[in-house]
Amino acid sequence: MRVTADDKAGIARWRQIADSLRLDIAEGRLAGRLPGETQFAERFGVNRHTVRRALATLSEEGLLTATRGRGTFAAPRPSRIVYPVGSQSRFSENIGAASREPGGTMIASAREMASAELAEAFGCRANATVIRLELLRVADGAPLIVSTIWFEEARLAGIIPAYAEAGSLTGALTKLGFSGQRRLWTKVAAIPADPRDAEHLHCALSTPLIATTSLTVTAAGEPLQYARSRFLGSRVELVFDHTGEPV
Template structure:
């Protein structure tokens, strides 16, 4: 089986991806090697390197100066995002000293799928409130998340969120204080067209996908969530030493 793994991806794109990874990991700082050197390193024509650099320039990662060289823009750094029973977006981003933000990009009703019905413990095709949120840090979108609630259990959740601007506060307002996250599942996926558009990132950008189940203080499941984080901007932190009883 002679499959070329790189099939279908233009050479300049591969070079841009490689340089972008080097920049994200901090392996490449300050001045970039000259176009000729890079062309030699990647065994490619100078024009091909130039195209890769142009793409990264449009992303704001590089700036070129005629006669001087090309330079790496100061990188934003990864946002440390602790995940635990009490995780809330606003706290996490706040702790990282970045302005939190978020906007509702969609609020619909849909019947429960077999999977979600099983997780939330409601009937199949029971009416769910679905909330689509876009979360922003430093003025750029970084997370898209979709939340599902059984409508009968939390009536008016959408209106409450719209008013209070926070899921946890909206739940408290509905008499559900002290909600706890039961578990989190993590996988990695490639950004599809819709995600890429919303997150303002190139197609096929690696995203961290998490799904999680949150329960009320009574233990009753309340919220099922599916989030996608910009892989290059985040690092999820799981602390295995802090137990559920400890805070």
């Protein structure tokens, strides 16, 4: 089979244009009144209808409003939520500090065997039982983060009911007698959204996500929780403050 090594193959021209314009709007390069459909068509080297198909999708997404005779206008772009990450990170504090109502729901919870990765982080046997908690975190009424959090059952058997009652992780841990815990490290990667995450975050497949993996320990330094969070790349920005780090 003859296959050209073309990046854009298999993606309709109108889709490419829509994606390009969506990015331009998100980055603020396109705002207010947009150029006419005819101008766009010429700029992209396509027929006017192809541009119209692209604009129609963006209009459907609420990024654009077009009026016959007047023109097409870009909606004002929302700013990124700033999310500080450090040894003391907590979801509710972070989002709360940015004066947006936080929220979260438990998507799922399960007991399972520790994977090799997890066993290493917890310093336990590979077949030890762990508790997995899946949370969906919301800000401004739209989903922002999907978190998968693991706990050692031996240490945190009652975490699920405690969370259900307290409504927050920090609260649940306090209820179980843990305080003064801190985050040891955070790993960050960029990944395309998989079908499950795309559904929860209400975004398209392959949308760029920030994937963080982190280990939190007790005040005494014992492993407490291992978490993997996926942040909607378009709505959030993580901030790491290095002041205070050893030189």
